[in-house]
Amino acid sequence: MFIIKSDDCYGLLDMEQHTAYIKNERISIPLNSVFEPGDTIKLRSKTFVILNPDPQFFYRISGRRTQTILPVDAAYIIYTGSINGSKKILESGVGTGNLSYSILNSINASGKLVSVDIDKQNIENARKNVYSLINPNNWELINGDIKTFKTEELFDTIILDMPEPWECVDNLKNNLKFGGYFITYSPTFNQAEKNVLSLNKNNFTVLETVELIKRNILVRENATRPDNNIIGHTAFITIAVKLNVL
Ligand SMILES: C[S@@+](CC[C@H](N)C(=O)[O-])C[C@H]1O[C@@H](n2cnc3c(N)ncnc32)[C@H](O)[C@@H]1O
Numbered sequence: 001m002f003i004i005k006s007d008d009c010y011g012l013l014d015m016e017q018h019t020a021y022i023k024n025e026r027i028s029i030p031l032n033s034v035f036e037p038g039d040t041i042k043l044r045s046k047t048f049v050i051l052n053p054d055p056q057f058f059y060r061i062s063g064r065r066t067q068t069i070l071p072v073d074a075a076y077i078i079y080t081g082s083i084n085g086s087k088k089i090l091e092s093g094v095g096t097g098n099l100s101y102s103i104l105n106s107i108n109a110s111g112k113l114v115s116v117d118i119d120k121q122n123i124e125n126a127r128k129n130v131y132s133l134i135n136p137n138n139w140e141l142i143n144g145d146i147k148t149f150k151t152e153e154l155f156d157t158i159i160l161d162m163p164e165p166w167e168c169v170d171n172l173k174n175n176l177k178f179g180g181y182f183i184t185y186s187p188t189f190n191q192a193e194k195n196v197l198s199l200n201k202n203n204f205t206v207l208e209t210v211e212l213i214k215r216n217i218l219v220r221e222n223a224t225r226p227d228n229n230i231i232g233h234t235a236f237i238t239i240a241v242k243l244n245v246l
Contacts (some may be wrong), residue, residue, distance in 0.1 A: 001133050002037060003057045003148075004048035012132065013041070013050060020048075023190040034164050053133040055102040062129040063120055066095035067136060069161060069185065071216040073234055074102040080207075080239045081181045086110035087156040092146035092168075093117040097126030099161065104136045112141045116149050118162075151175060160233065161185040165197035173202050178244040185235050192236035204240035 002013040002018060015035060015047040020027040020043055027043050035041060039050045051057060056071045069077070077099065083089055083106045094100055113136075117123050119192035120143050129140055133190050142149070146160065146168050158176050160168055165184040176182060182204055184195040196206050211240040212234070 001053055003051040003061060004041065004050055004055075004107075005042075005060075006046045008046045010057065011048065012041075012061055012232075013048075027198075050095060053056065055105045058101045058129070060134070061097070061099050061132075062096050062098065063125055064096045065125050067092075067187075068096040068098040069102075070098070070234060071102075072212050073185070073237060074099055074127075076210075076212055076237060077183055077185070078102055078106050080237075081157040081159060081183050083107065083157055084111075087236055088112045088114075089155065089157050090114045090116070090151075090153075090155045090172070091161070092128040092149070092160040093119070094123055094141065095160040095161065096122075097129045099159065100126060100139070101130050101133070104134065104139055107138065109138060112138045112140070114142065114151070114153065114155075116142045116144050116146045118145050119141070130239060136213070146244055147171060155180060157181045157183065158183065159183045163191075165191070166194040168241070169195075169198045169202045169204075173204075173242065176242045178242055180242050181242045184238045186238075187233070187235045189236070192238060195238050199238070199240040203243045203245045205243055207242045209238040229240065 004011045004013045011020055018031055035050050037050050037052045041048050059068055083103055085108055087107055089103050094115045095097045100115050123141055123143050151229045155176055157180055158172055186192050186195055192209050197204055218225055218227050
């Protein structure tokens with residue numbers, strides 16, 4: 001599956017089915033055509049560039065039922081949470097699956113992502129979104145409440161993007177390795193404050209709480225300037241490390 005992008009929209013190109021999907025439209029592609037990333041294709045009189053199905057495009061084509069983590073925040077979480085190689089990651093909630101997709105693209109086949117969400121429909125929607133692009137065999141999707149979730153597994157990193165992360169720290173702390181990262185993603189100051197207080201109380205050291213602001217620049221000859229459409233606030237990211245304290 002490829003992503004396709006024109007000046008004003010994104011879509012999907014399925015070379016196995018010889019079909020392009022743009023918004024709600026299905027467009028048949030000639031059976032003998034061959035396309036690769038970097039090629040262009042003309043559909044309904046628009047030119048589309050063919051792109052790899054990379055995480056930065058996921059939110060553009062995924063069916064969305066919840067707020068979702070956008071690339072600037074996802075990239076920072078992947079980097080500061082040291083999500084790579086054969087790491088074992090726990091996340092909740094799954095929402096639209098944007099962070100799940102970024103994580104699955106960052107770990108290898110020996111790594112593992114366990115994703116927990118209380119809402120069955122969100123799970124099914126995220127599964128559909130992710131499986132429309134890749135077929136991961138290292139992704140466990142669980143329908144459950146992360147506040148009471150029990151597992152014997154030990155994780156390298158835990159990420160919580162749900163309403164009350166501070167209520168989950170005590171329940172999950174024994175499932176994180178010493179030196180592992182506990183990351184919370186919360187839109188309000190009150191939530192961020194509760195997250196930090198709870199992490200401090202549970203033998204974590206908080207490295208930082210940040211808000212990332214991205215400013216896009218419209219580049220045109222002799223008229224380069226910031227874009228009018230600014231994504232202002234998204235959420236506060238808190239990154240903490242589990243201390244080896246008995
Ligand atoms: C903002 S969305 C997560 C977005 C996701 N990180 C993404 O990138 O698309 C919040 C999710 O948390 C889930 N949720 C809320 N309370 C929960 C709980 N107690 N346990 C597990 N999931 C929960 C919701 O069903 C929803 O799917």
